[in-house]
Amino acid sequence: MGARGKKVREQDAWLVFEDESGQALRPPKSRTWSRIGVPPQVKVSGKGSGRVSVAGMVCAKPGERTRLFYRMLVHHPGRRGEKNGFREQDFAALLDAAHQQLGGKTVLIWDNSTQHKDALMRELLAARQQWLTVFRLPAYAPDLNPAEGVWANLKNDLGNLAACTVDALADLTRTRLKKMQYRPDLLDGFITETGLTWTPP
Template sequence: MTARQRARRERVRFEAAEMFEQGVAPPVVAKRLRVSRKSAYAWHALWRDGGVQALRSKGPSGPPSRMTPQWRAWLEQGPAAHGWVEDQRWTLPRIALLIARRFHVRFSASQVSRILHEMGWSVQEGFREDGFARLLDAAHQQLGGKIVLVWDNATQHKDAAMRELPQARSTWLTVFRLPPYTPDLNPAEGVWSHLKKSLANLAACTTRQLASKARTRLKKMQYRADLLDGFIAGTGLILPRPERHPRPASLSCLCQP
């Protein structure tokens, strides 16, 4: 349980204590606060013996977390800084592997998830400005050429900080912004459609196997310049044909966080 969750739970217990002082019975308290009768009776017993102070939070249960400040610093560098350049997502297995490599401590995915919550991070949190900047820089370094970025009208793409990112990289980054809700104009939609069709008959036993197959199929797409150009052609957008390059991956780069 995070500190915020403990504080919220404590406020509920204090509300229960106010009701107890007014003579409200535990079953009624349980119904009003939407908690179990067992919890209401336990709180009533604590309140009766020790007053409101007995209902204060005693802090996190169990042994103290082994998370250290160095972990946060390593994670904030982003996945690309630790070898995962194919995408910029921190997943629980990746974080567990990084912790094992750097700090020689092994955690399960559930333990990593709990540590992230203790750090105030959300497992489903999307790109922030610094993370997306690292993604662009890593892609430029890996591909070794200019990048064309097709951006949809998502909220996170419209704030001031995100608008400054392309301006600072204008020598090698060209941005095309799509109108609101136009998936038919987004070449990335063709990428995902092609990927899903290629995985249609796959009976993956685990999510790890599915993710591995998806990464392999995406990697193969990078070396099919005609296929990548076809995704652009399918949108009806007319772009100058890029100059041929020895590395097929640099012909087109469709980046979408």
């Protein structure tokens, strides 16, 4: 991580990787077992266009257990006033919640999404500069973000589960993310996949 790694060591800070993902009612493709010559089929409802959006952060610090924090938004079709994606204030609230639990300083690494770098987000980040330092990933570099491993693992689990409603999909998503929170070894694996040198506690 070069200069970023030095920055983390100097501040005795948590290194936090953030990213967002989403899932609709049509499940992602996944592999499974079946009898020879009998392709498995998963029936999907096809009704509605609800969506579950998730913002997640993989948080690492030498000598500490790797953590996963996340927030979910559930968008039901036809419901006015429901947010269908994360806004700047949502990201700030997620950062504040993680900071409250982790304590100390934070070095945040995320991509160049518009909502990560617009005027409102810059203002919100500046208000937290006493404990927060921000770096942005290069363009089109998902392989450098351990949070991408979280989404890949999640979608692999959801691949053969055809939820009938967006609320059922939200429940399945929440259950699997909570399981990941209790698997620091799995989260460490997502960090290792990026090529980042990492020594778990």
